Amino acid sequence: MAKPLFRLMTELSSRKTISRITGGFAKSRLSRSLIPWFARTYQIRLEDAEKPHTEYMSLNDFFTRRLKPGLRPVDPTPSSLISPVDALITGMGPIEAGQLLNIKGQDYTIEELLNRSPRMINYRDGFYFVLYLSPTDYHRIHSPVTGTILEKERVSGKVYPVNEFGLRHMKRVLSRNERLITYIHHAFGEVAVVKVGALNVSSIRYADQLPMDLTAGDDLAYFEFGSTVVLLTENGTFRPRTDLDVGSKVQMGERLGELTGKAKAGK
Structure with missing residues (x-):
């Protein structure tokens, strides 16, 4: 019973309106206070980000962060x-x-x-x-x-x-x-x-x-x-x-x- 009910709830909630609301909040300055909590919750290494977390203007800004140069070396083999x-x-x-x-x-x-x-x-x-x-x-x-x-x-x-x-x-x-x-x-x-x-x-x-x-x-x-x-x-x-x-x-x-x-x- 639980899975069909959850599936129905997901069908009803999986609308772009819901995503726009949550996305809008994540892009707002109000959300920047959640960055430390978000990093702790998901065990994100703040030291890997290209800049200090206090310099990100929103949760979305932090979420789409770049990493410090060299942290993701690219395999150099042409093939x-x-x-x-x-x-x-x-x-x-x-x-x-x-x-x-x-x-x-x-x-x-x-x-x-x-x-x-x-x-x-x-x-x-x-x-x-x-x-x-x-x-x-x-x-x-x-x-x-x-x-x-x-x-x-x-x-x-x-x-x-x-x-x-x-x-x-x-x-x-x-x-x-x-x-x-x-x-x-x-x-x-x-x-x-x-x-x-x-x-x-x-x-x-x-x-x-x-x-x-x-x-x-x-x-x-x-x-x-x-x-x-x-x-x-x-x-x-x-x-x-x-x-x-x-x-x-x-x-x-x-x-x-x-x-x-x-x-x-x-x-």
Whole structure:
């Protein structure tokens, strides 16, 4: 009885109005007094932030903080696919005929995840990672490859939670929630970085003055509260690390595996 009741309450509360209200407060100066409490509650290392916590103007300002230089070294191997975020891997595996299978007991399709983009054919037999960012994590999103932005799309949707409960008990949240999709061409093909909004995430924003040409580890975007990134690789272009699995923790800049195949010059 408890789970169906909670699911109903989540359905009723997962509206953008609720997210706008909570997001509005988090951006207000009134919220800055909560920064020390927030850091203690979620065991966030204040000393890792690029500036003292007293210099952040709001809880949201602190939440989207940058880190001190050098704290997230980027794997320098040109063929590496790096993690774009600090996250928990909640799903990973080969994409089978356009399907992402058994993500917390549910299957997804490339078609729905990418909003029926013509580019979806490039990912029907690729590889995927589902990377969940908890409130504890650093929340800026970086480019997983060195390459050029091919296309950007914002997909309207709900704001259901993308935590353990949401993924397991809500219906197909990764493809029903609001999404910001970035396609990036690299030396071996392309990747899709799908940023999925969530409950209390009032927006997903691109980095200021985002260039078209990116180096692996460059600023790409950020969430304003905890959420998820789905990272997709093109068909036949990726070999994952053998020691990673669902439940592994990764940091931004960490190598997820090797981009493979014959290098491509065109886009």
